[in-house]
Amino acid sequence: MRLIAHISDVHFGRHDPGITDALLDQIHQMQPDLVVLSGDLTQRARTNEFVQARHFLDRIGRPLLIVPGNHDIPLYNVVHRFVSPLWKYRRHIPCGLEGNDWYADDELAVLGINTARSLTFKSGRVSLNQMALIRRAFAHVPEAAWRILVTHHPIAGAHGEPKIELAGRSPLALRAIADAGVHLLLSGHHHRPVSGHANTELLLDNAVLVVHAGTAVSTRTRDEAGNSYNAIRFDGAHAEVETMKWHPNRGFQQARRDKYLLRAGHLEPESG
Ligand SMILES: [Fe+2]
Ligand SMILES: [Fe+2]
Numbered sequence: 001m002r003l004i005a006h007i008s009d010v011h012f013g014r015h016d017p018g019i020t021d022a023l024l025d026q027i028h029q030m031q032p033d034l035v036v037l038s039g040d041l042t043q044r045a046r047t048n049e050f051v052q053a054r055h056f057l058d059r060i061g062r063p064l065l066i067v068p069g070n071h072d073i074p075l076y077n078v079v080h081r082f083v084s085p086l087w088k089y090r091r092h093i094p095c096g097l098e099g100n101d102w103y104a105d106d107e108l109a110v111l112g113i114n115t116a117r118s119l120t121f122k123s124g125r126v127s128l129n130q131m132a133l134i135r136r137a138f139a140h141v142p143e144a145a146w147r148i149l150v151t152h153h154p155i156a157g158a159h160g161e162p163k164i165e166l167a168g169r170s171p172l173a174l175r176a177i178a179d180a181g182v183h184l185l186l187s188g189h190h191h192r193p194v195s196g197h198a199n200t201e202l203l204l205d206n207a208v209l210v211v212h213a214g215t216a217v218s219t220r221t222r223d224e225a226g227n228s229y230n231a232i233r234f235d236g237a238h239a240e241v242e243t244m245k246w247h248p249n250r251g252f253q254q255a256r257r258d259k260y261l262l263r264a265g266h267l268e269p270e271s272g
Contacts, residue, residue, distance in 0.1 A: 001107075001233070001234065001235045002033045002034070002105075002107045002108050002146075002233070002234040002235075003030060003031075003032040003033055003034075003231065003232070003233050003234075004032055004033065004034045004035070004036055004108070004110075004148075004230075004231075004232040004233075004234075005027055005030060005032040005034075005035045005036070005062075005229060005230075005231055006036045006038065006186050006211065006213050006229060006230040006231075006232055007023065007035065007036070007037050007038075007213060007216040007229040007230075008037065008038040008039060008040065008152075008187075008188025008189075008213035008214070008215065008216060008229070009038075009039065009040040009069065009188045009189065009191055009213070009214070009215035009216065009218055009220070010037070010040070010041055010053065010056065010215070010216050010217050010218060011040055011041075011042065011043045011071060011215065011217075011218035011219075011220055012041060012042050012043065012049045012050075012052040012053040012056065013042055013043030013044060013046060013048075013049040013052070014043040014218050014219050014220055015052075015217045015218050015219070016217055016218070016219055016227070019216075019217045019227055019246055020056065020217045022246075022251050022252060023216055023217055023229065023252065024056070024059055024060065026244070026251070026252050027060055027062065028061070030231065031062070032062055032231070033062075033063065033105070033108070034062070034063050034064070034065060034103055034108065034110065035060055035062050035063065035064050035065070036064075036065050036066075036110065036112070036150050036186055037057075037064065037065070037066045037067075038067060038069075038112075038150050038151065038152055038186055038187055038188040038189075038213055039066075039067050039068055039069025039070075039071075039072065039115075039116065039151075039152025039153075039188050039189065040069030040070065040071040040072065040152065040188060040189065040215075040218075041053040041066070041068070041069070041071075041072055041089075041093065042071055042072055043071060043218075043220075044071065044074075044075060045071065045072050045073055045074045045075065045088055045089070047088060047092075050088055050089070050091070050092035050093065051092065053092065053093065054092045054093060057093070057094070063103060064094065065101045065102070065103045065110050065112050065150060066093055066094070066095055066101055066112065067095075067099060067100070067101060067112040067113065067114050067115070067150055067151060067152055068086060068089050068093075068095075068099045068114050068116045068152065069116055069152035069153075069188065069189060070116045070117075070122055070124060070152065070153075070189070072086075072088075072089045072116060073085040073086070073089075073116050073117075073118060074088065085116070085117075085118045086098070086099050086114070086116075096112075098114055099113075099114030099116070100112060100113050100114055100130070100133065101150075102137065104141065104145075106142070106145065107144070107145055107146060107234060108145060108146050108148065108234065109137070109138060109141040109145050109146070109147050109148065110148040110149075110150060111133070111134065111137045111138070111148070111149050111150065112149075112150040112151070113126065113130045113133065113134070113149070113150070113151055114130075114152075115151045115152050115153040115167045116152060116153075117168075122165075123153060123165050123166075123167060123168060124151075124152060124153030124167040124168065124189075125153075125167055125168035125169055126151070126155065126167055126168065126169045126170065126172070126173040127169075128169075128172075130173075131169075131172060131173055131175075131176040132176075134149065134173070134176040134177060134180050134182070135176050135179055135180050137180070138180040138181060138182065139180070146183050146184065146234050146239070146262075147180065147181055147182045147183050147184075148182065148183065148184045148185075148186060149177060149182045149184070149185050149186070150186045150187070151167060151185070151186075151187050152187060152188055152189050153165075153166065153167035153187060153189050154166055154167065154170075154185070154187040154189060154190065154210070154212055155167050155170045155173050155174060155177070155185055155187070156170065156174060156185060156198040156199065156200050156203070156208070156210050157194075157198070157199045157200075157210065158194050158195055158196035158197065158198065158199055158210040158212070159196045159197050159198075159199045160196060160199075161194045161196070161199065161212075164190055165190075171202055174200060174202040174203055175202065177203070177208065178202070178203055178204070178207070178208075181265075182208060183207075183208060183209065183239075183262065183267065184208070184209045184210075184211060184232070184239075185198065185208060185209070185210050185211065186211050186213070186230075186232075187210075187211075187212050187213070188212065188213045188214075188215075189212075190212060190222070191214055191215045191218075191220060191221060191222045191225060192212060192214055192222055192225045193212060193213060193214040193225065193228045193230065193243045193245070193255075193256075194210070194211075194212045195209065195210060195211040195212065195230070195241045195243070195256075195258060196209070196210060196258070197209060197210070197267065198210045204265065204266070205266070206266045206267050206268065207265055207266060207267065208267075209239070209241070209260065209267055211230055211232065211241055213228070213229060213230050214226070214227065214228035214229070214243075214245075215227055215228075216228070216229045226245055226246055227245070227246035228243055228244060228245045228246060228252075228255065229243075229244050229252070230242065230243055230244070231244055237261055237262040237263065238259065238260070238261055238262075238270070239259070239260045239261075239262065239267070240257060240258070240259045240260075241257070241258045241260075242254055242256070242257045242258075243255045243256040243257075259271070259272065
């Protein structure tokens with residue numbers, strides 16, 4: 001049994017301290033096996049925002065997997081933006097080479113790749129090297145483990161979701177994702193929680209789940225989406241995706257829960 005708390009777009013510098021404390025309380029109660037943070041840690045990649053983000057991460061006290069978002073690359077400092085875009089991020093945030101990250105245990109294999117770019121500033125991109133990394137990283141993962149890819153910019157939308165902007169080269173990346181047998185794609189960026197089967201013909205039907213996180217604690221909410229995070233549970237071949245939405249008087253409460261059974265490479269919806 002494993003539990004992932006998937007949070008995103010915390011945007012320190014534009015965060016709500018009360019919601020931040022409530023989220024930390026809930027994480028401390030849940031004791032997730034892994035906390036995934038899918039980018040946009042800061043509002044404008046300012047040093048004091050990274051310091052606040054790091055303080056938040058230190059308070060989590062659980063294993064972390066983090067990727068940067070477009071807001072974590074300096075917008076106005078042209079030298080840093082183009083010469084060393086991840087300079088501040090890497091100075092303050094624990095991460096692997098080039099902003100990629102990796103977590104694995106007996107039941108989970110989770111790869112985070114950095115889709116934030118200096119040039120394609122907003123929509124991000126997957127590089128050819130990262131596609132090779134996707135294939136390589138999952139090649140020796142035990143058959144029974146769940147394979148999860150984390151990006152800031154979504155690589156696919158979910159069934160029923162209105163069309164959204166995807167990371168550059170997503171169609172090519174989806175080939176690597178199919179070859180690697182990835183089961184879940186976790187992302188952020190659009191500040192709207194959405195989950196369901198990937199809505200692309202480039203993947204086998206019902207083979208991959210897409211889970212977008214809303215903004216967990218920032219005041220940059222979209223319309224009625226508000227603040228939210230996802231709790232994702234794995235129990236053998238069963239997976240459960242729960243969206244926890246913020247209510248000012250009641251705190252984070254379950255807004256949606258979907259259950260799936262992994263059978264012969266397909267994620268079949270389960271009731272109950
Ligand atoms: Fe964001
Ligand atoms: Fe973003």
